[in-house]
Amino acid sequence: MQIKKITFLVLAAALSISLAACGNSQTTAVTSSQDKRQAESTQIANSSEAKETESAQTENKTEDQQTETAAENESSAGNSILILYFSADNTKDVDAVSSATPMADGMASVEWIANIIHDNVGGELIPIIPSEDYPLEYEALADYAKKERDNGGRPAFENLSIDPASYDVVFVGYPIWWYEMPMIMDTFFDTYDFSGTTIIPFNTHAGSRDGGTYSDIKEMEPNAAVLDGLAVLGEDVGKDGTKEAVISWLQGLDLE
Numbered sequence: 001m002q003i004k005k006i007t008f009l010v011l012a013a014a015l016s017i018s019l020a021a022c023g024n025s026q027t028t029a030v031t032s033s034q035d036k037r038q039a040e041s042t043q044i045a046n047s048s049e050a051k052e053t054e055s056a057q058t059e060n061k062t063e064d065q066q067t068e069t070a071a072e073n074e075s076s077a078g079n080s081i082l083i084l085y086f087s088a089d090n091t092k093d094v095d096a097v098s099s100a101t102p103m104a105d106g107m108a109s110v111e112w113i114a115n116i117i118h119d120n121v122g123g124e125l126i127p128i129i130p131s132e133d134y135p136l137e138y139e140a141l142a143d144y145a146k147k148e149r150d151n152g153g154r155p156a157f158e159n160l161s162i163d164p165a166s167y168d169v170v171f172v173g174y175p176i177w178w179y180e181m182p183m184i185m186d187t188f189f190d191t192y193d194f195s196g197t198t199i200i201p202f203n204t205h206a207g208s209r210d211g212g213t214y215s216d217i218k219e220m221e222p223n224a225a226v227l228d229g230l231a232v233l234g235e236d237v238g239k240d241g242t243k244e245a246v247i248s249w250l251q252g253l254d255l256e
């Protein structure tokens with residue numbers, strides 16, 4: 001354990017130095033324009049005929065939008081897919097940059113992988129956003145996360161407005177913090193019952209691989225089928241071959 005810790009601290013220090021100058025983060029914002037469109041359509045109508053025509057058009061539009069959304073959430077094999085991910089970089093302050101976060105293409109490592117998954121299997125991509133922002137400087141975050149873990153913290157996250165059990169397949173992404181999942185992931189699994197779904201974990205790390213977290217998820221979600229997931233070295237994101245490795249893993253999942 002002592003050797004493991006020293007190895008991680010050396011890796012973490014190297015990571016911290018090499019990442020200090022990394023680029024900007026992006027937070028995926030999911031917005032709906034449906035309400036706005038409906039409000040606009042009621043303002044425009046002048047005659048009862050125009051009103052009828054417009055409301056018929058609006059209804060059609062709404063149906064079309066629902067069909068589109070349902071289609072977007074389905075893989076080519078017909079599975080309904082949800083992709084959720086947490087990273088310290090998922091702060092509400094969209095301009096924040098975490099020195100504790102390996103970045104590629106302007107995205108934190110977990111987000112980068114989440115986007116590859118989304119690009120290749122479709123579905124709905126949703127960030128888990130902490131209610132309280134995490135400190136983004138490496139040492140501060142390390143201390144904060146350690147206290148959170150030692151105290152058995154259950155940090156809150158913003159409402160996700162989803163019913164996870166209504167999906168067939170739920171990808172769940174997170175970094176390894178202090179040899180395990182960030183405590184906010186415990187809050188997440190405490191909050192949702194994934195009975196009947198297939199959970200596919202993916203994570204980034206600096207040497208601990210999955211840290212036993214796939215077993216932890218299996219314990220927390222005994223009525224879900226929890227697959228052994230994909231662990232990616234944080235510093236490998238954006239490098240040659242990493243994207244291909246993620247895609248190859250996805251192809252092997254047999255999501256039909």
Ligand SMILES: Cc1cc2nc3c(=O)[nH]c(=O)nc-3n(C[C@H](O)[C@H](O)[C@H](O)COP(=O)(O)O)c2cc1C
Pocket residue numbers: 008012015086087088089100101102103108109110111138141142143145146174175176177178179180204205206207208209233234235
């Ligand atoms: C607070 C903290 C604790 C960490 N603990 C570990 C650890 O125990 N084992 C490990 O392999 N990596 C550890 N790391 C490294 C992260 O898992 C790695 O940098 C990951 O890519 C971060 O994901 P992100 O880019 O989405 O923020 C830690 C990083 C931080 C910030």
